[in-house]
Amino acid sequence: MRRHFAMILVFIRNSVQNEFAYRVNLIVSVLLTLVGMVGAVGAVLVVYSHASSIQGWTLTETLALLGLFSIMSGLLNTFISPNLDQFAENVRQGTLDFVLLKPVNSQFLVSFQRCVVWGLADVVAGAAVLVYALASGMGEGVGVGDVLAFGLAAAAGTAIIYSLWVSLATVAFWTVKIDNMTTILRAFFEMGRFPVDVYPLWLRRALTYLVPIAFVTTTPVEALGGRSGPVVLTVAVLLAGAMLYASTRLWRLGLSQYTSASS
Amino acid sequence: MFAMFRVFFVNQWASFLAYRVVFFLYTMWAVLPPLIYLSVWTTIAGGDGVAGWTRGQFVAYYLIFMVVNHLTGSIEIHTVGYEIQNGDLSARLLLPVHPGLRSLASNVGYKAIGIFVLVPTVLLLAAIFRPEFDTTAPMVALGVVSTLIAALLQFLVGYSVALLSFWITRADAVMQLNSMFLLLLAGQIAPIALLPDGLRQAANVLPYRYMLSLPVELFTGTLNASAAAAGLGIQCLWLVAAWFLVRAVWRRGVYHYSAVGG
Amino acid sequence: MTQLDTAADPVAPTITMPAHEPPTAAPGAGGRIHVSRLSKYYSVHEREAGLRAAFGSLVRRKYREVRAVDDISFEVAPGEVVGFLGPNGAGKTTTLKMLSGLLHPTSGEVRVLDREPFARERDYLHRISMVMGNKGQLQWDIPPGDAFLVNKVVYGLSNEEFHSSLAELTELLDLGPLLKKQVRALSLGERMKCELAAALLHRPVVLFLDEPTIGLDVTMQARIRAFIAEYNRRTGATVLLTSHYMADVVALCKRVIVIHQGKLLYDGGLEALAGRIAPYKLLTVKLEDPDLISHTRLEAYGELHHSEEGQATLRVLRAEAPSVTARLLAELPVSDLSVEDPPIEDVIDQVFTGDALGGWTGRE
Numbered sequence: 001m002r003r004h005f006a007m008i009l010v011f012i013r014n015s016v017q018n019e020f021a022y023r024v025n026l027i028v029s030v031l032l033t034l035v036g037m038v039g040a041v042g043a044v045l046v047v048y049s050h051a052s053s054i055q056g057w058t059l060t061e062t063l064a065l066l067g068l069f070s071i072m073s074g075l076l077n078t079f080i081s082p083n084l085d086q087f088a089e090n091v092r093q094g095t096l097d098f099v100l101l102k103p104v105n106s107q108f109l110v111s112f113q114r115c116v117v118w119g120l121a122d123v124v125a126g127a128a129v130l131v132y133a134l135a136s137g138m139g140e141g142v143g144v145g146d147v148l149a150f151g152l153a154a155a156a157g158t159a160i161i162y163s164l165w166v167s168l169a170t171v172a173f174w175t176v177k178i179d180n181m182t183t184i185l186r187a188f189f190e191m192g193r194f195p196v197d198v199y200p201l202w203l204r205r206a207l208t209y210l211v212p213i214a215f216v217t218t219t220p221v222e223a224l225g226g227r228s229g230p231v232v233l234t235v236a237v238l239l240a241g242a243m244l245y246a247s248t249r250l251w252r253l254g255l256s257q258y259t260s261a262s263s
Numbered sequence: 264m265f266a267m268f269r270v271f272f273v274n275q276w277a278s279f280l281a282y283r284v285v286f287f288l289y290t291m292w293a294v295l296p297p298l299i300y301l302s303v304w305t306t307i308a309g310g311d312g313v314a315g316w317t318r319g320q321f322v323a324y325y326l327i328f329m330v331v332n333h334l335t336g337s338i339e340i341h342t343v344g345y346e347i348q349n350g351d352l353s354a355r356l357l358l359p360v361h362p363g364l365r366s367l368a369s370n371v372g373y374k375a376i377g378i379f380v381l382v383p384t385v386l387l388l389a390a391i392f393r394p395e396f397d398t399t400a401p402m403v404a405l406g407v408v409s410t411l412i413a414a415l416l417q418f419l420v421g422y423s424v425a426l427l428s429f430w431i432t433r434a435d436a437v438m439q440l441n442s443m444f445l446l447l448l449a450g451q452i453a454p455i456a457l458l459p460d461g462l463r464q465a466a467n468v469l470p471y472r473y474m475l476s477l478p479v480e481l482f483t484g485t486l487n488a489s490a491a492a493a494g495l496g497i498q499c500l501w502l503v504a505a506w507f508l509v510r511a512v513w514r515r516g517v518y519h520y521s522a523v524g525g
Numbered sequence: 526m527t528q529l530d531t532a533a534d535p536v537a538p539t540i541t542m543p544a545h546e547p548p549t550a551a552p553g554a555g556g557r558i559h560v561s562r563l564s565k566y567y568s569v570h571e572r573e574a575g576l577r578a579a580f581g582s583l584v585r586r587k588y589r590e591v592r593a594v595d596d597i598s599f600e601v602a603p604g605e606v607v608g609f610l611g612p613n614g615a616g617k618t619t620t621l622k623m624l625s626g627l628l629h630p631t632s633g634e635v636r637v638l639d640r641e642p643f644a645r646e647r648d649y650l651h652r653i654s655m656v657m658g659n660k661g662q663l664q665w666d667i668p669p670g671d672a673f674l675v676n677k678v679v680y681g682l683s684n685e686e687f688h689s690s691l692a693e694l695t696e697l698l699d700l701g702p703l704l705k706k707q708v709r710a711l712s713l714g715e716r717m718k719c720e721l722a723a724a725l726l727h728r729p730v731v732l733f734l735d736e737p738t739i740g741l742d743v744t745m746q747a748r749i750r751a752f753i754a755e756y757n758r759r760t761g762a763t764v765l766l767t768s769h770y771m772a773d774v775v776a777l778c779k780r781v782i783v784i785h786q787g788k789l790l791y792d793g794g795l796e797a798l799a800g801r802i803a804p805y806k807l808l809t810v811k812l813e814d815p816d817l818i819s820h821t822r823l824e825a826y827g828e829l830h831h832s833e834e835g836q837a838t839l840r841v842l843r844a845e846a847p848s849v850t851a852r853l854l855a856e857l858p859v860s861d862l863s864v865e866d867p868p869i870e871d872v873i874d875q876v877f878t879g880d881a882l883g884g885w886t887g888r889e
Contacts, residue, residue: 014671028436039443043452051307098662103650187295199302
């Protein structure tokens with residue numbers, strides 16, 4: 001376990017060293033994050049200029065959601081996306097072999113070996129917005145229990161989005177060209193910008209049972225506001241566990257297909 | 264020249280058919296983000312509507328938006344930008360036809376095929392959301408014209424940004440910035456009429472409205488005759504400006520490209 | 526200073542060793558390999574060209590079995606350097622992949638370091654390494670030095686182990702100036718050196734090399750060969766090597782395994798292979814009077830292989846070589862005469878085109 005943390009640190013370190021060598025990239029990435037956040041907050045403000053509450057969600061609550069979305073998005077862009085692209089490339093060119101020959105769990109390596117540290121800028125910006133939202137009203141009445149519930153739900157949400165990604169990546173074992181599928185996952189993920197309650201019922205259901213984005217951003221913020229009961233939290237955690245398990249099994253299946261281990 | 268355009272178009276058609284799944288997925292990208300805002304606004308509008316817009320009107324607006332979004336979108340940052348970065352452009356430069364023509368054909372080809380996936384999807388969404396249309400034939404006709412101009416405008420701007428790859432490695436970042444402005448000021452997060460005053464005034468002046476929102480406004484009949492004329496006029500002005508932009512960038516870019524050995 | 530002798534290849538630069546003699550590995554330090562009746566069959570979907578056939582294949586698919594590797598067996602003792610020879614598609618790389626653990630065999634038994642490679646157990650992976658000539662493990666945009674650090678953590682090397690290993694490899698491969706440059710800025714040869722270093726940081730005892738010198742210029746090929754030989758000498762690691770280039774095999778491998786169409790054709794020494802397949806020698810004769818070459822009937826002495834300005838080359842059976850030489854010297858005004866083995870390349874070509882062997886599968 002300690003070795004795995006050490007490895008992640010080395011991956012981040014390498015990315016930092018590599019990216020920081022280019023000042024242009026630094027400036028561009030920070031600029032993009034800032035402009036993106038301004039745009040996103042602006043979008044929420046425009047929407048709320050015509051209503052003070054949407055399906056029970058106030059402006060500050062939606063801003064908190066946006067903050068969490070930005071954090072998740074940042075993690076996605078730092079670890080998940082670059083590795084997904086790298087993995088598809090590895091399968092295509094046969095360089096996956098090197099990953100398999102390392103004495104480390106291949107799924108772990110494929111998940112983290114490549115990281116683009118700029119995504120962390122989105123994490124910071126998102127955290128800032130979240131804190132701001134809490135400070136400007138939403139934070140009243142938030143107790144320790146709520147914060148713990150939030151942490152748990154957010155962890156579950158991260159696990160869910162990770163499992164979705166691993167499952168998508170595994171498809172590369174069979175079809176190889178998956179860049180298009182990442183577009184779809186991204187598009188669904190974008191729906192996490194707003195509380196899932198604003199969507200019509202059928203879409204809400206799709207985002208809960210089909211592609212569980214609801215658990216990634218909506219549930220944790222609800223927990224923070226003390227609005228989700230233990231039932232939802234339990235479901236979130238169980239779902240996260242189930243999806244992690246399923247995606248790992250799918251990965252092993254893909255791997256055995258790659259090494260023609262089937263009889 | 265038209266013969267060459269047709270050849271490239273057919274070529275592109277064939278290669279895209281090979282990637283049917285790609286098609287389906289790219290069209291989703293034109294549909295899903297507007298769907299977010301469609302949902303948000305119809306929820307806000309509820310039964311009573313908001314700011315003079317009814318639920319049905321929002322639905323009509325956003326469904327048209329999806330179609331126009333697909334028809335006007337620029338993909339050049341992915342095609343041309345890529346070509347420049349890996350040197351493929353060199354081969355294109357030696358052909359007796361401007362590479363831009365090929366890119367344009369590619370652009371049109373992609374949209375023409377995507378339509379086959381888009382229209383059924385939009386019809387399905389219409390059945391689910393039940394839009395309300397209140398427009399006139401002349402406005403629709405103007406909308407068609409405006410869509411064409413908007414598509415050309417986005418193409419020229421997208422092409423210019425992609426050409427930045429001649430000088431910088433992060434042209435994609437510039438495109439992203441462009442997309443963010445499109446999101447705010449081209450009627451996606453909210454119809455421009457609903458934007459707060461300051462933003463609305465900015466939107467009427469900046470090119471983004473004319474890249475995407477204007478055709479939608481015309482199709483949904485939300486503009487009167489004089490507003491429509493004014494809008495189209497400004498759109499044409501921006502088109503001319505974009506034409507000069509792309510010519511300047513191209514000339515400088517190719518010079519730079521050949522100077523550093525392409 | 527000791528000098529590494531690479532007499533087989535006249536172009537090779539010599540590597541000078543530092544003053545203190547590095548230890549030669551204890552015998553048996555490398556890994557043992559056992560292969561028995563190993564096979565790998567693939568089911569390939571066959572389709573003819575044409576639109577009708579394309580539709581047909583939608584409905585009913587025809588499968589053909591491809592025997593990439595067919596019932597091969599051999600043993601490799603620790604510390605041996607074995608070369609796999611064979612034309613493209615012969616099954617060499619497939620065999621190597623089964624030995625390293627990347628591919629699951631269809632049937633047969635394979636044990637490396639007394640483990641089943643396919644299980645890819647952690648401590649097995651700690652002790653082996655694979656280098657492929659046409660693919661690399663180094664990422665394009667980070668410098669090799671950083672990639673080595675990743676391997677350090679991946680293989681759990683301590684600081685001392687890592688630094689001493691890196692120092693040794695840097696010295697042997699002359700990596701100093703390369704460590705900080707981005708991989709994409711390195712030339713092919715420099716990249717290959719870094720790939721080798723990355724693969725050997727953890728001091729594996731079994732090394733699989735798949736076409737390691739492909740695409741490199743002659744000087745670099747020689748350097749890589751010299752390095753591999755030295756690594757084997759120092760650490761006693763077992764080395765399995767596939768290559769197109771005879772020079773690689775000649776320089777490094779006393780033992781070759783010839784694979785053709787999935788079958789093992791020959792397993793033994795390289796000279797013996799040549800001797801078995803091409804039991805002749807080449808006599809090159811220069812006469813004092815160059816014009817005489819075209820006039821003299823050299824065919825009386827042996828088969829004329831080829832002739833050019835002032836010299837002719839004859840093919841003569843090995844056994845007869847001494848007597849023919851004597852006759853030539855006695856009967857003709859010879860100014861220069863040399864007796865050589867046929868180039869290995871020609872020999873091997875004959876093996877692959879089936880001329881020399883015909884159904885014969887030799888074991889030494």
